[in-house]
Amino acid sequence: MELDAQNRSESEKISGLKQVTKEKLTQKSFKANLLDFLIEKAFFVFGSIAVFVLLLILYFLIREGSDALREVGIVEFLTGTRWYPSSPQGAGYGALPFIISSFMVTTGALIIAIPWGIFTAIFIAEIAPKRVREILKPVVEVLAIFPSVILGFIALVILSPIVANLFGLSNGLNAFTASVILSVMALPTIISIAEDSIKSVPKDYREAAYALGATRWETIKTITVPAAKSGIMAGIMLGFGRAVGETMTVLMAAGNALNMPVREFFGVTLPNYFSSVRTLTANIAIEGSDVPWGSLHYSALFVIALILFVITFVVNLTADILISRQRRKLNNE
């Protein structure tokens, strides 16, 4: 305690000394100091713009969606199965088919992309020789920037005929095709975040395992990957966010039919991956460009956007918490 106080006063003395000398040396004018102060405040405005924009988006989604929220009610949106915005007798605003469709294609995409992404990340981070790694990294980068409309186009002209032939369907535009192409969209996100997180595991962990006689694979399986677990989970969450928010690929690959994509199977209601589906995002893209501004239909589209916003917000926040938890854990130990 005493020593601490002594140290503090010492350092105060030193920093005090520093300040005096610095001021004497620089002799900044009042004007220069004022200018510097104002510039700092100006940059703060730029810095906080992200917060401002995020709140602005939320505000506009709520404001424009409030009409529909009031007249239709959030319960009807989340549980209703009829979406007939322009029907003169009894318009319906049930978005459940879109919600189910979105979760179907996203889940389908993740079932493919999670093992694919994690094993690829392990390979890049721990196994691949340097030369192979230098091929794989740009490959992942190019996949990450691949315009989604091109992936949708490939799904439409190449993938969907293959799917139709394979399963004997009349039309290959369905949730299955959308899931396959969407997995390619989610893949780069999962790979790069998982790879970063595996790489951030300190070297000592591995060396300790080797010293105990573990093989490289045993080390990966029992030490490195478990230590990177939170980061890998974050990668999966962000991959989920990317897939659920993706518009063009699903718009072009999923068929966009307005129905509940489920079928009865021995009395159990199951999702039907071979039915044409319309996701939350696709519905906004289809109806958003020619809906009359200010109508109830227009307002209803903002409620759908609000649902999407809330989903991705929660997903991103969770990923954020997971990443910082991993950082804390690895730094503390």
Next chain:
Amino acid sequence: MSKHTTEKIWFTISGAFAFMTIAALLFLLFSIVREGAHMLSWSFITEPPRRNMTEGGIWPALVGTFYVASLTILISVPVGIGAAIYLNEYAKQGPIVRIIRMSIRNLAGVPSIVYGLFGLAIFASTLRIGVGLITAAITLAIMVLPWVITASEEALKAVPRSFREGGLALGATKWQTIRQLVLPTAIPGMATGSILGLARAAGETAPIILTGAAYFSRNLPSSLTDSFMALPYHLYILATQHAQASVVRPIAYGTALVLILMVILLNMFAILLRNYYRRKNEVL
């Protein structure tokens, strides 16, 4: 089974997945190049579509994409650099900075179609600008902002501390130090980030569907509020909305090829630029 056999099996599985990643990219590129390569010609690039888009080229879409992507960068880069300067040079660690960083990461995760709807609500209908080039560009600018901020911040982080200390020791104010020492060193890195943002903006479709892309327009946009054709939207139209989808298929492939070439070349250019300046800085 010996543990070395187990290891070999799992290494092979991991390698197979990694190889699948390469194969997927090659398949995508090969499909487009195979069907699109014979479409590439000077006239395909420089002529407008003719006969209800069943003939001719993609010139207006190419120009439209160039316009909207350039405007996007013009808007987002100054703002993004400003935000990065605050975060890296001025801000002290604390709750405010944590909230800002959280917002940036969240903005990066907002679906692009939601940006489109937001742009429609605020610029087109509330501020009465209508849909068109400038509405689309501001919407895209907001969308790429988190990427531009992150890239600019990384460029600033790469500037050695000694530059700042040297500037302050010479009696410069903080702003003088930033402007005359830190920024010039960080600019190549920021340029790299901006070009990557440009590539993203050029490839985006969903937001511009709602904010001003045109199905077809005979003339190039002449004012900021004109609607415009854009390569990705053009591809979407040709692939799904055109009455004679099979007739225009070759043009769709050609459009896809030009789009992906543009995006990849922009990225390669950005990465080469980064590597060039990184080497140059090492000499320093």
